[in-house]
Amino acid sequence: MRFPCLAASLIAFLSLSVASAAFEIEDQRLYTADPERSVLKIISTADLDVFDPILIAFQAENPGLSIDYTVTGTSDLMKAIYVDGAQFDLAISSAMDLQTKLANDGFLSSYASPVAADLPDWAIWRDQVFAFTQEPAVLLVSEAFFGDDPAPTNRDELIALLRESPERFQGRIGTYDVRRSGFGYLVATQDSRNSEAFWRLMEVMGRLDAKLYCCSGEMIRDVAEGRLALAYNVLGSYAASQKTTTDGFRIIEMTDFVNVMLRTVVIPQGSENVEAAQAMVDFLLQLNERPDLVAASGLPAIDASKFQANASLRPIRFGPGLLVFLDQLKRRNFLRNWENSLVQE
Amino acid sequence: MTAGTSIRQRLFFQLAGIAALLSVAFFLVVQVVAERAAEGTQDDILSASAIAIADSLRSEESGVTLELPYSALSMLSTINEDRVFYRVVAAGETLTGYEDLPLPDETPQLGLPTFETLSYRGDEVRSVSVVRAVGPATNLQNVVVTVAQTRLGLEAISRRITATATGVGAGFFLVATALSLWAANLALRPIDRMTGAVTRRGPKDLRPVLAETPTELAPLLEAINSFMGRLRASLTRTEDFIAEAAHRVRTPLATVRAQAEVTHRKLQKPEHKQAIREMIRAIDESSRSAEQMLDHAMVTFRADSLAVEQLNLSALVEETCERLKPTADIRDIAIRTKAPDEPLMFEGDSILLQAALQNIIDNAIKYSPEDSEITVRVDAGADLRLTVSDQGRGFGAGDHSKLTTRFERGGNVGNIVGSGLGLTIADEVARVHGGTLEIGNNPEGVGACVSLVLPRL
Ligand SMILES: Nc1ncnc2c1ncn2[C@@H]1O[C@H](COP(=O)(O)OP(=O)(O)OP(=O)(O)O)[C@@H](O)[C@H]1O
Ligand SMILES: [Mg+2]
Numbered sequence: 001m002r003f004p005c006l007a008a009s010l011i012a013f014l015s016l017s018v019a020s021a022a023f024e025i026e027d028q029r030l031y032t033a034d035p036e037r038s039v040l041k042i043i044s045t046a047d048l049d050v051f052d053p054i055l056i057a058f059q060a061e062n063p064g065l066s067i068d069y070t071v072t073g074t075s076d077l078m079k080a081i082y083v084d085g086a087q088f089d090l091a092i093s094s095a096m097d098l099q100t101k102l103a104n105d106g107f108l109s110s111y112a113s114p115v116a117a118d119l120p121d122w123a124i125w126r127d128q129v130f131a132f133t134q135e136p137a138v139l140l141v142s143e144a145f146f147g148d149d150p151a152p153t154n155r156d157e158l159i160a161l162l163r164e165s166p167e168r169f170q171g172r173i174g175t176y177d178v179r180r181s182g183f184g185y186l187v188a189t190q191d192s193r194n195s196e197a198f199w200r201l202m203e204v205m206g207r208l209d210a211k212l213y214c215c216s217g218e219m220i221r222d223v224a225e226g227r228l229a230l231a232y233n234v235l236g237s238y239a240a241s242q243k244t245t246t247d248g249f250r251i252i253e254m255t256d257f258v259n260v261m262l263r264t265v266v267i268p269q270g271s272e273n274v275e276a277a278q279a280m281v282d283f284l285l286q287l288n289e290r291p292d293l294v295a296a297s298g299l300p301a302i303d304a305s306k307f308q309a310n311a312s313l314r315p316i317r318f319g320p321g322l323l324v325f326l327d328q329l330k331r332r333n334f335l336r337n338w339e340n341s342l343v344q345e
Numbered sequence: 346m347t348a349g350t351s352i353r354q355r356l357f358f359q360l361a362g363i364a365a366l367l368s369v370a371f372f373l374v375v376q377v378v379a380e381r382a383a384e385g386t387q388d389d390i391l392s393a394s395a396i397a398i399a400d401s402l403r404s405e406e407s408g409v410t411l412e413l414p415y416s417a418l419s420m421l422s423t424i425n426e427d428r429v430f431y432r433v434v435a436a437g438e439t440l441t442g443y444e445d446l447p448l449p450d451e452t453p454q455l456g457l458p459t460f461e462t463l464s465y466r467g468d469e470v471r472s473v474s475v476v477r478a479v480g481p482a483t484n485l486q487n488v489v490v491t492v493a494q495t496r497l498g499l500e501a502i503s504r505r506i507t508a509t510a511t512g513v514g515a516g517f518f519l520v521a522t523a524l525s526l527w528a529a530n531l532a533l534r535p536i537d538r539m540t541g542a543v544t545r546r547g548p549k550d551l552r553p554v555l556a557e558t559p560t561e562l563a564p565l566l567e568a569i570n571s572f573m574g575r576l577r578a579s580l581t582r583t584e585d586f587i588a589e590a591a592h593r594v595r596t597p598l599a600t601v602r603a604q605a606e607v608t609h610r611k612l613q614k615p616e617h618k619q620a621i622r623e624m625i626r627a628i629d630e631s632s633r634s635a636e637q638m639l640d641h642a643m644v645t646f647r648a649d650s651l652a653v654e655q656l657n658l659s660a661l662v663e664e665t666c667e668r669l670k671p672t673a674d675i676r677d678i679a680i681r682t683k684a685p686d687e688p689l690m691f692e693g694d695s696i697l698l699q700a701a702l703q704n705i706i707d708n709a710i711k712y713s714p715e716d717s718e719i720t721v722r723v724d725a726g727a728d729l730r731l732t733v734s735d736q737g738r739g740f741g742a743g744d745h746s747k748l749t750t751r752f753e754r755g756g757n758v759g760n761i762v763g764s765g766l767g768l769t770i771a772d773e774v775a776r777v778h779g780g781t782l783e784i785g786n787n788p789e790g791v792g793a794c795v796s797l798v799l800p801r802l
Pocket of ligand 1: 633637704708709710711712735737738739740748753754755756757758762763764765766767768769792793
């Protein structure tokens with residue numbers, strides 16, 4: 001899985017007034033059906049190796065449907081639909097805030113899915129944004145570093161630990177560079193809303209020369225190999241699927257709160273194969289009925305019972321609130337505060 | 346009465362019309378009030394949002410800046426999943442937000458939010474704008490904050506209210522209509538009751554109607570009663586007149602007959618005697634007619650207000666036969682009565698029953714040959730039967746149902762004197778007692794057989 005590295009033009013793009021170059025395609029594959037009756041064009045931020053089993057299963061249920069799958073970053077996806085008006089039948093993204101903005105600003109078409117009734121109501125917004133995975137932001141700690149020592153279980157403990165022995169952690173903690181990662185920005189802003197501890201933590205991490213990453217993959221690798229003692233706000237679903245092949249790290253869900261990001265699928269207004277797009281939405285919304293696909297893709301399906309079992313899990317809620325941190329001034333202020341805390345050159 | 350002038354219908358349609366008007370009025374009022382309330386709620390939340398944004402405006406050296414409060418937009422999701430737009434304009438420049446979101450036509454006054462409903466990005470939106478002065482006293486800037494939201498939530502609420510109001514309005518109308526029907530029927534029930542009281546009466550019942558009536562109908566009832574009173578008076582007068590007239594005719598006729606008989610005896614010439622005999626016969630006819638008319642008038646009068654009493658039919662038959670015995674004896678006719686030993690009780694007017702029986706036996710005597718026999722039987726079966734059979738000429742063949750009409754005589758009478766009222770009287774008496782008169786020939790041999798059939802109690 002690949003996690004978005006936002007282009008330098010992000011700020012310009014988010015102001016949505018400056019025309020910019022066409023969106024960047026990172027990967028593309030055509031699943032041709034023979035004979036072909038129609039084509040479903042998907043733009044997605046999820047890597048091909050993640051989505052491949054899902055696409056193949058969906059195609060098997062819909063013979064005659066070719067699938068054109070294009071991988072891009074979260075902001076490029078936004079740009080493709082919001083600015084370039086590129087024609088896609090479906091857009092799948094991990095950036096809930098940007099998908100929300102697409103819905104709010106009228107770029108999506110509605111679909112009253114018959115399977116929506118089985119889902120918790122926080123999983124669907126305006127009949128336009130459909131969540132089909134729930135992926136927590138977690139703390140990773142290195143086995144090599146912690147050994148048998150207990151790892152911190154909440155943010156206050158983490159801050160206390162880092163303050164206690166700064167020399168041990170100097171240069172050995174990592175987190176997202178929120179300026180480059182859409183997911184990092186989303187969870188960081190949600191953290192800042194949820195807890196005062198966030199800014200203290202950023203302060204402490206800044207003093208310890210935290211390393212900044214664009215993507216979960218590299219962070220997991222560095223923790224597993226012991227170069228990092230811990231990494232904060234790593235995408236839990238990805239860490240969990242890495243854990244099956246890689247040793248050397250532990251996944252910790254904080255007990256004070258865990259932000260849970262919802263991966264979403266939307267149908268852009270320009271969709272030319274609405275029927276197939278809606279079928280795909282239904283298919284994804286029923287992912288929980290296909291444990292084989294959940295295992296193969298490593299994408300955890302929507303499961304409200306997890307939230308009942310663990311009260312600290314908090315799904316990030318759809319709604320106009322998500323637009324707040326997309327506000328250009330708000331974003332500028334947030335990044336300035338973040339840089340002041342974390343990037344202490 | 347034609348359908349167009351039915352009071353019931355008119356009353357019903359008027360009441361239902363009022364109910365329909367009220368239902369519609371109710372519907373409109375609920376609709377307007379509820380929509381105002383819903384709109385007011387959205388306006389309140391929108392202004393709270395705009396004010397929250399305005400309150401977080403700050404001035405820095407570089408100019409006005411804004412730290413958009415999270416709650417300012419998140420509070421707007423309370424109504425529904427509506428789309429939200431905002432724009433902050435300082436000194437004509439868009440500071441942040443949607444640059445194409447229309448500003449209010451007039452710059453709002455400080456502290457006074459202005460509301461507008463407009464179309465934006467393909468949807469109807471409600472927008473609110475507030476103004477706040479920001480900056481140092483030397484360089485105060487008016488900043489306009491506009492927050493807009495689509496009205497889907499409002500429409501959903503309004504649809505719900507419309508559905509509820511329609512349901513309640515229609516329900517009210519249906520109930521009110523049913524009640525109108527009931528009320529119309531209830532209001533007209535006294536009329537039905539009065540109609541019933543009048544129609545249930547027998548043809549000769551001219552007593553005043555005593556049914557209870559509401560005051561509105563009292564004059565009508567009074568008019569009916571007074572009309573019936575006059576009718577009764579007029580009928581009584583007529584009957585009195587007949588009786589009086591008959592009486593007045595009979596007395597002089599008796600004198601004339603006596604004179605005629607004296608004259609008959611004195612006369613020698615057969616043709617003169619014949620003329621006098623014919624005269625006597627005519628006098629007898631007139632006299633009989635007068636007598637029977639008197640009886641008939643009496644029956645009609647008594648039938649009007651029947652004097653009912655317990656009486657023993659066997660005794661009544663016995664008595665009547667006794668009274669007629671002399672007449673029968675003149676013609677050597679024997680009257681035999683067959684009645685059960687025990688008394689046979691009946692409720693009726695004894696004078697009328699006697700008159701009826703007397704007329705039937707009188708016929709039997711009249712239309713029988715001399716030296717014959719008449720049987721009067723009293724039978725108590727399912728009905729009470731007084732049967733008079735004779736050995737006379739009988740009714741002959743053909744229809745004799747007409748014989749009970751007034752002044753109708755049979756073709757078999759020969760030169761026997763009569764007026765044609767006897768069976769009329771008997772028939773009327775039978776009918777006022779709820780019975781019938783059966784006329785026929787004697788089933789076992791010659792002669793007539795006439796029965797007065799009375800219902801058992
Ligand atoms: N017992 C009977 N036998 C034969 N015919 C009869 C007998 N009783 C009645 N009728 C016939 O029925 C007719 C009607 O009888 P009804 O008693 O009404 O009149 P009436 O005897 O002629 O006159 P009155 O009024 O004087 O009795 C008679 O004219 C006669 O033709
Ligand atoms: Mg007679």
